[in-house]
Amino acid sequence: MFVDHTLESAPAASRRAMEGTVRHLGHLSPAVARMAASPHALEGFLKMSALFESTTLDPVAREVVVMTVATRNACALCVDMHTAKLRGLGAAEELIGELRAGSPLSDERLDAVREFTLAVYATAGAVPDAGLEAFLSHGYTRQNALEVVLGIGTYTVSTFANRLTGASH
Structure with missing residues (x-):
C-alpha cells in the first residue's frame, strides 16, 4: 500500500517538487502525494x-492526448483532473x-489527435503512413x-503510477 505523503513525511528529495506542485495547483494532489515515494518518478x-x-500543440489538443491516454488506461483521477482543466480552457x-466516454469527437481536427494517439499506442509507434498522413491532413x-508521442509517454507514466499507487480511484 502506498501512503499519501505530506511535505513532512515524504523523502527529502521529493519535497521540492511537492512544494512546486502546491504552488502551481494550490494543493497536493493524491497522485503527487503517492508518487512522492519515488523522487525520481x-x-x-x-x-x-x-x-x-510547452509543445506547439495547442492546449486543447494537448488535453485530447491526455484524456485519450487517461481513458485508455482507466485512470479515473486523471480523467477528473483533466476534465477540470478542459473546463478551465473553455472547452465545450x-x-x-466525448473524451470522457472515449468516443470519437465531433470536432474532426481534434478527433485526428485522438485517433493518432490511439494509433501510436496500437502500433507501439509504428503508425502506418496512412495514419500519419491522416493526422497531418x-x-x-x-x-x-512527435509531441503526441511525448504526451503519451508523460501520461503513461502518470496513469500507470496512479493505478499502481491506488491514486486513480
Whole structure:
C-alpha cells in the first residue's frame, strides 16, 4: 500500500517538487502525494509534463492526448483532473463528454489527435503512413506527431503510477 505523503513525511528529495506542485495547483494532489515515494518518478513526471505543456500543440489538443491516454488506461483521477482543466480552457461540454466516454469527437481536427494517439499506442509507434498522413491532413505537423508521442509517454507514466499507487480511484 502506498501512503499519501505530506511535505513532512515524504523523502527529502521529493519535497521540492511537492512544494512546486502546491504552488502551481494550490494543493497536493493524491497522485503527487503517492508518487512522492519515488523522487525520481515524481521529478521525471513533472519535468515531462512541463515539457509537454510547452509543445506547439495547442492546449486543447494537448488535453485530447491526455484524456485519450487517461481513458485508455482507466485512470479515473486523471480523467477528473483533466476534465477540470478542459473546463478551465473553455472547452465545450460536448467535447468533454466525448473524451470522457472515449468516443470519437465531433470536432474532426481534434478527433485526428485522438485517433493518432490511439494509433501510436496500437502500433507501439509504428503508425502506418496512412495514419500519419491522416493526422497531418488536419493541419498538424511532424513535430506535432512527435509531441503526441511525448504526451503519451508523460501520461503513461502518470496513469500507470496512479493505478499502481491506488491514486486513480
